[in-house]
Amino acid sequence: MIPDSLTQIQYDTVYNVFSLVIASQLFTSIFIIISLKRVLPRYRQAMTVAAIVCAIAAYHYFRIFDSFKAAFVTEAIGGAGNYVQVAGESFNEGYRYVDWLLTVPLLLLELIAVLALARKVQTSLLYRLIPASALMIILGYPGELSGDNGVRGIFGLLSTIPFAYILYVLFIELTKSLDRQPRSVRRTISQLRLLLLLTWGVYPIAYLLPMLGIDGSDAWVGKQIGYSVADILAKALYGLIIYRIARMKSFADDP
Amino acid sequence: MIPDSLTQIQYDTVYNVFSLVIASQLFTSIFIIISLKRVLPRYRQAMTVAAIVCAIAAYHYFRIFDSFKAAFVTEAIGGAGNYVQVAGESFNEGYRYVDWLLTVPLLLLELIAVLALARKVQTSLLYRLIPASALMIILGYPGELSGDNGVRGIFGLLSTIPFAYILYVLFIELTKSLDRQPRSVRRTISQLRLLLLLTWGVYPIAYLLPMLGIDGSDAWVGKQIGYSVADILAKALYGLIIYRIARMKSFADDP
Amino acid sequence: MIPDSLTQIQYDTVYNVFSLVIASQLFTSIFIIISLKRVLPRYRQAMTVAAIVCAIAAYHYFRIFDSFKAAFVTEAIGGAGNYVQVAGESFNEGYRYVDWLLTVPLLLLELIAVLALARKVQTSLLYRLIPASALMIILGYPGELSGDNGVRGIFGLLSTIPFAYILYVLFIELTKSLDRQPRSVRRTISQLRLLLLLTWGVYPIAYLLPMLGIDGSDAWVGKQIGYSVADILAKALYGLIIYRIARMKSFADDP
Amino acid sequence: MIPDSLTQIQYDTVYNVFSLVIASQLFTSIFIIISLKRVLPRYRQAMTVAAIVCAIAAYHYFRIFDSFKAAFVTEAIGGAGNYVQVAGESFNEGYRYVDWLLTVPLLLLELIAVLALARKVQTSLLYRLIPASALMIILGYPGELSGDNGVRGIFGLLSTIPFAYILYVLFIELTKSLDRQPRSVRRTISQLRLLLLLTWGVYPIAYLLPMLGIDGSDAWVGKQIGYSVADILAKALYGLIIYRIARMKSFADDP
Amino acid sequence: MIPDSLTQIQYDTVYNVFSLVIASQLFTSIFIIISLKRVLPRYRQAMTVAAIVCAIAAYHYFRIFDSFKAAFVTEAIGGAGNYVQVAGESFNEGYRYVDWLLTVPLLLLELIAVLALARKVQTSLLYRLIPASALMIILGYPGELSGDNGVRGIFGLLSTIPFAYILYVLFIELTKSLDRQPRSVRRTISQLRLLLLLTWGVYPIAYLLPMLGIDGSDAWVGKQIGYSVADILAKALYGLIIYRIARMKSFADDP
Numbered sequence A, B, C, D, E: 001m002i003p004d005s006l007t008q009i010q011y012d013t014v015y016n017v018f019s020l021v022i023a024s025q026l027f028t029s030i031f032i033i034i035s036l037k038r039v040l041p042r043y044r045q046a047m048t049v050a051a052i053v054c055a056i057a058a059y060h061y062f063r064i065f066d067s068f069k070a071a072f073v074t075e076a077i078g079g080a081g082n083y084v085q086v087a088g089e090s091f092n093e094g095y096r097y098v099d100w101l102l103t104v105p106l107l108l109l110e111l112i113a114v115l116a117l118a119r120k121v122q123t124s125l126l127y128r129l130i131p132a133s134a135l136m137i138i139l140g141y142p143g144e145l146s147g148d149n150g151v152r153g154i155f156g157l158l159s160t161i162p163f164a165y166i167l168y169v170l171f172i173e174l175t176k177s178l179d180r181q182p183r184s185v186r187r188t189i190s191q192l193r194l195l196l197l198l199t200w201g202v203y204p205i206a207y208l209l210p211m212l213g214i215d216g217s218d219a220w221v222g223k224q225i226g227y228s229v230a231d232i233l234a235k236a237l238y239g240l241i242i243y244r245i246a247r248m249k250s251f252a253d254d255p
């Protein structure tokens, strides 16, 4: 699926978008860590997790960026030509799954932690959401590796089961607990869930593309941009909204 | 627009100026973070944003520096000769737009945050300034990429609309709120806005140059120096003035 | 024992697993350091040690990762071929023993520190556990180096003596002191010891493999994955459980 | 002025001296940051500036070190031969001027800040010392670049005017304010000024050397060592004395 | 004295031992910095110095490690052959003297600082110990450089004079002040001095070896290991004992 050749504009665009993700995740992480003291202790766990998630993403995008840079080369003066895959180096898409395996459970933990529900409810939610999310990623992986669209389809389907379950828990079960949240933050929490739905949806859609025959270097570049934008929204923006909720709840608890 | 060849003096000058920007932004950022505790909590958000902006700029100048170093080479002993563009590497001007996309909205946020206006006024200002500034950068980008002066002109014009709007908000609307600022800081805030006007003006002017036929390696070197100086003033000096205002307001609020 | 050649899937798998270990250890370490203030001072020593252990592991996996990357190369376009050992570089398994020499005693120290036993009991336990654990690692090393299965067996056996002694101290002697722990954490401490038993067991089993004739590239890849997973569980997960116990005990001591 | 060739002893000496400067500046900076809390808040600004100055110097010496290492090469086994300038790389003396442009004004700021004079006196001093010091560096630069001894002399002379002015302000004007300093620190402040005089004097003397015909590789090595030692004294030792004064004044203010 | 060739086992051993020193020094430094708040303010200076010493050592071992890796190469597949000195790179023993010049005076400062003696006694001790220790290192250096055993002997002898003086001050003069230390720490302080004596003794002995005709690659490898172990004990372990003393004295002062 990795294209043999990219035009300079394609190469530069992917290059700059990856660098944008690095900067976004890294500095969101640092911003959140510096701001930790501005919320009540009970919300710091959620914010720390948010910062760690962005830092993990920054780490993986550093590696993705270097992997991309090494994998495609040109011989044109000033880089003004086509970039082709080089001998001995590969663009390693696998980093994304490694990243998700760590960050997707943490994103759910972040959400639950910021709600500061009763201990029992919280534990019950986490004991179901975290294994489900790990399962979702692990099941998707063999499909991604396989060149065969049938295998891709089957594992995609299997992976969708825990995905659906996660959505069920977040959108049906959790809704009840929302009533106990301070009125002022309810809207923001709903926005957060919506953001989660919209951004997480990008990943299975991108997974579908090769099965729909959408291929070639344009599709690939589009997919990289899609992933990158989704990653910024699903981690950095998401983390900033977590911070906002933590601020609002801190104020509501201790005005 | 990137020149095929630079003299050693041109090469060394750009090289040293880029390194100067790295050092200025990086250590301003660290200085502001260390000094965070010297202002009242309500001004720390503004200062944190100021530090993050400088850190983002340092990050991008690290990349710009490396990109420049790789893109131009010489074969002369001791580097004492002309530097030419090398095969396979390009000087990536795109980093600037990536940088602006992140830092320009944050610079406006910094300014609004340090004023510590009523929550409502603040939200209303940010909801207009931040999208306008993002639009300004995004509209300028296709013009920068295009080799055609007509296209450059059109996108430059489109980009100027949100730019004008931002200036309108800052210089007309905001002026009313200034009356509510402690007398002692009013002058410093005005200086800050003036600094913003003068430094931000550099970017559209640099954008114009190729349309005015000002080209060649001298113009290019001049542009890089211009950008670098403007970046130091618009981010590092600006951040230090924000710190100064925060100190003054902290003292006025809690003498 | 290092295979001459790896398939791309084997190479990529090891590569991604090593990167996963780096990210897990590094960010667990940072997470624990940030969370230090959430437990009472008397439990911070244990948590600091937990963070240091993960940081040491991250350091060694950085080196292991680079060593692996340099040692195996391919000439296939896009890296889509077999990877063979290169001239002049070696994959350095020795890093693991260096890592263990530092981290294994610290893992025992972590456990003892979080129990916050009476000073005397604590000292007596440490004076026996730490030398025993250092001895265990040092005795295993010559066997690992030797190509001869007889030598391997003898040193393995010698190394098992301090290993058995450590287990004896932890599972027989320590059990008495557990009664003095707050009721609420007893279960978690037992889980921690169980985790220790299960994960530490992986290392002598991996050591046995070549003596059982389980060799070849698949076995080697399996061993690397086994080590990696065991390292994540024995250090990062272990450290997080230490944090959990410290939180619970902080709450029990000062509700 | 950069020699074509260095003996191994010359090469190794410069190499080790540069590394010594890196370590001295970097760890002095870290030491001062860690020690920040040991002085009263009113002296922390001075100490923060001292730490930043050392950090900026460490940054520049990292670059100078790498530049030196790349610029001189040998073909002898074990490096045991002469080192000659290589094609395509240059030793960049320009870093020193970039460094001075940032650090020299900050060194003066440090001194004024630790005195904690009346706000007005302080502002007046800074408004004169900082522009003068920037002017001094900027005027010296064209002379350094020029190969011509006449040009060198003229710019050296011009640069000496602000230099003399700075010394006048520090040694004549400032002396009056010293009476208001706690008796116990007066001697230390005088020592600090003396250190400043002695170390700053090294730079114009080194500037003179080529005009006196003192050239060749020995003179060059001597100059590098001279700069390095002066930089350690003028920044790291100076910063540590600032710390000492801040400690003494903290104690005098709040025994 | 640097051997022309190393076997793989020799190469790997030195390699792993250097990496062990890096990890030990780096993480001891971090551990001590994190633990700073666990002792009373009056002991933090000593601990900060201990952390800085370990950090300086980590820095130099990073460089020594890289220098070693670059200086010896093999052409054997998988690195399984002899390693020989390469053209153009040298193993730089000079780093050790640079390191000592900074760390040896600091180690003495650490010791004096943790005793928290009367200001006057402290100053008098430091004014004698620090110059003596710097002299000791500087006098040893020319002997180390020289290939001639006579020169080596003379400078070794000269260097031994300040060495003897330091031991005299520590073991005769200081003994009197020990009576004023809290009874509980006296034993630990004596252990610390003993550790100092035993580890510092390693350096002059290693210096003697070439004069005793103990040469060749085995002797060289042994010397590197000896230095490394001595460095871990004399800095990292020493720093941890300083921490222990600071904890005990904090407890004795403010139970």
Ligand SMILES: CC1=C(/C=C/C(C)=C/C=C/C(C)=C/C=O)C(C)(C)CCC1
Binding pocket: A100, A103, A104, A107, A136, A137, A139, A140, A141, A155, A156, A157, A159, A160, A163, A199, A200, A201, A203, A204, A207, A230, A231, A234, A235
């Ligand atoms: C349902 C499904 C998938 C879902 C992936 C998701 C939901 C990933 C979320 C990633 C996030 C949130 C990353 C961090 O920002 C896969 C594995 C693509 C396989 C196809 C089916």
Ligand SMILES: CC1=C(/C=C/C(C)=C/C=C/C(C)=C/C=O)C(C)(C)CCC1
Binding pocket: B100, B103, B104, B107, B136, B137, B139, B140, B141, B155, B156, B157, B159, B160, B163, B199, B200, B201, B203, B204, B207, B230, B231, B234, B235
């Ligand atoms: C109006 C205009 C532009 C404005 C750019 C500005 C105003 C950039 C500001 C950048 C800053 C402040 C950077 C950080 O220091 C463009 C995009 C060049 C395109 C042409 C029209």
Ligand SMILES: CC1=C(/C=C/C(C)=C/C=C/C(C)=C/C=O)C(C)(C)CCC1
Binding pocket: C100, C103, C104, C107, C136, C137, C139, C140, C141, C155, C156, C157, C159, C160, C163, C199, C200, C201, C203, C204, C207, C230, C231, C234, C235
């Ligand atoms: C008994 C035994 C061994 C035990 C090793 C152990 C128990 C290692 C533990 C490592 C850990 C816990 C690492 C960090 O997570 C050896 C040396 C393989 C040699 C064979 C016999």
Ligand SMILES: CC1=C(/C=C/C(C)=C/C=C/C(C)=C/C=O)C(C)(C)CCC1
Binding pocket: D100, D103, D104, D107, D136, D137, D139, D140, D141, D155, D156, D157, D159, D160, D163, D199, D200, D201, D203, D204, D207, D230, D231, D234, D235
């Ligand atoms: C008078 C004079 C000069 C003065 C330079 C000085 C005074 C530099 C100080 C540097 C410091 C203090 C660096 C940091 O430690 C120049 C520019 C060489 C040019 C010749 C005339």
Ligand SMILES: CC1=C(/C=C/C(C)=C/C=C/C(C)=C/C=O)C(C)(C)CCC1
Binding pocket: E100, E103, E104, E107, E136, E137, E139, E140, E141, E155, E156, E157, E159, E160, E163, E199, E200, E201, E203, E204, E207, E230, E231, E234, E235
């Ligand atoms: C007496 C003597 C020496 C002493 C060296 C010492 C005592 C070094 C201590 C180093 C330490 C403590 C390093 C850090 O851990 C030399 C210079 C070898 C030269 C020969 C005579």
Ligand code: NA
Binding pocket: A068, A069, A070, A071, A072, A073, A074
């Ligand atoms: Na490339």
Ligand code: NA
Binding pocket: A089, A090, A091, A092, C012, C079
């Ligand atoms: Na690969």
Ligand code: NA
Binding pocket: B068, B069, B070, B071, B072, B073, B074
């Ligand atoms: Na170059």
Ligand code: NA
Binding pocket: A012, A079, B089, B090, B091, B092
């Ligand atoms: Na490019």
Ligand code: NA
Binding pocket: C068, C069, C070, C071, C072, C073, C074
């Ligand atoms: Na490889």
Ligand code: NA
Binding pocket: C089, C090, C091, C092, E012, E079
């Ligand atoms: Na090797």
Ligand code: NA
Binding pocket: D068, D069, D070, D071, D072, D073, D074
């Ligand atoms: Na070199």
Ligand code: NA
Binding pocket: B012, B079, D089, D090, D091, D092
């Ligand atoms: Na150059």
Ligand code: NA
Binding pocket: E068, E069, E070, E071, E072, E073, E074
């Ligand atoms: Na090597």
Ligand code: NA
Binding pocket: D012, D079, E089, E090, E091, E092
């Ligand atoms: Na050398």
